[in-house]
Amino acid sequence: MDVSRAGSDFARVYDEHVWQIHGFLAYRLRDHAAAEDLTQATFEHALRAWSRFDPRRASERTWLLAIARNLLIDHHRRDRSDPQQQIDERLLPMVAGPEERSTISPELQQALAELSDRDREILALRFGGDLTGPEIAELLGLSLANVQQILSRSLRKLRDLLQSPGGLQPADQDQEPARARQPRDPDS
Numbered sequence: 001m002d003v004s005r006a007g008s009d010f011a012r013v014y015d016e017h018v019w020q021i022h023g024f025l026a027y028r029l030r031d032h033a034a035a036e037d038l039t040q041a042t043f044e045h046a047l048r049a050w051s052r053f054d055p056r057r058a059s060e061r062t063w064l065l066a067i068a069r070n071l072l073i074d075h076h077r078r079d080r081s082d083p084q085q086q087i088d089e090r091l092l093p094m095v096a097g098p099e100e101r102s103t104i105s106p107e108l109q110q111a112l113a114e115l116s117d118r119d120r121e122i123l124a125l126r127f128g129g130d131l132t133g134p135e136i137a138e139l140l141g142l143s144l145a146n147v148q149q150i151l152s153r154s155l156r157k158l159r160d161l162l163q164s165p166g167g168l169q170p171a172d173q174d175q176e177p178a179r180a181r182q183p184r185d186p187d188s
Contacts, residue, residue: 010050013060014043020061020130021068027124028072030109038075042068062139065129069121069139111161119154126151 021042025035045067046053053063112120125131125139133151137144 010047013046013064017061017064018043020128021064023127024065024068024124024129025072027112027128028120029075034075038068038071041071045071058138059135061129061131062135065125065131066139068129069125107162108158111158114161115154115157119150119157122147122150123154123158 018039022035022039025038025042026032029035029038042064046064049067053060057063058066112123115123122136122140125136126133131139133144133147136142137147140147142150
């Protein structure tokens with residue numbers, strides 16, 4: 001394949017999928033800088049492996065999300081093995097960062113933290129990575145019925161957590177909590 005054509009093909013893949021990859025990672029991490037770093041690392045890995053990508057084995061999006069998921073697993077392993085020194089945030093300069101643009105409300109972040117890792121991962125693939133139920137099942141090696149059941153149960157638990165009296169409701173009851181986006185039917 002022509003190198004310039006391969007470069008333009010990869011540029012197209014990047015443009016089409018960068019926000020889905022970032023969305024998946026942002027759902028899974030509370031640190032937006034880490035989500036951006038892992039998004040970049042995902043595309044660096046993908047670029048190095050681009051000549052080996054086989055569209056008969058997986059879609060571009062599924063392939064990229066598999067890379068992102070593996071990098072996320074490595075990231076979590078590194079975090080556990082490398083205890084980090086706590087920094088007094090009051091000593092840091094106040095600079096608006098990407099977290100200011102977060103589309104996930106604090107209430108939703110807190111509710112997501114109440115779910116299991118598997119439930120959060122499947123929700124992140126569905127709503128952050130915009131994968132369909134069959135794509136998630138293929139990526140994780142689960143049955144479609146299992147993925148649909150996990151999605152349904154997780155969404156029900158999130159709803160219950162967000163609607164529980166005195167629970168995770170926003171301080172101003174007149175305002176509806178911000179949502180990352182309207183969930184689509186988990187079966188699609």
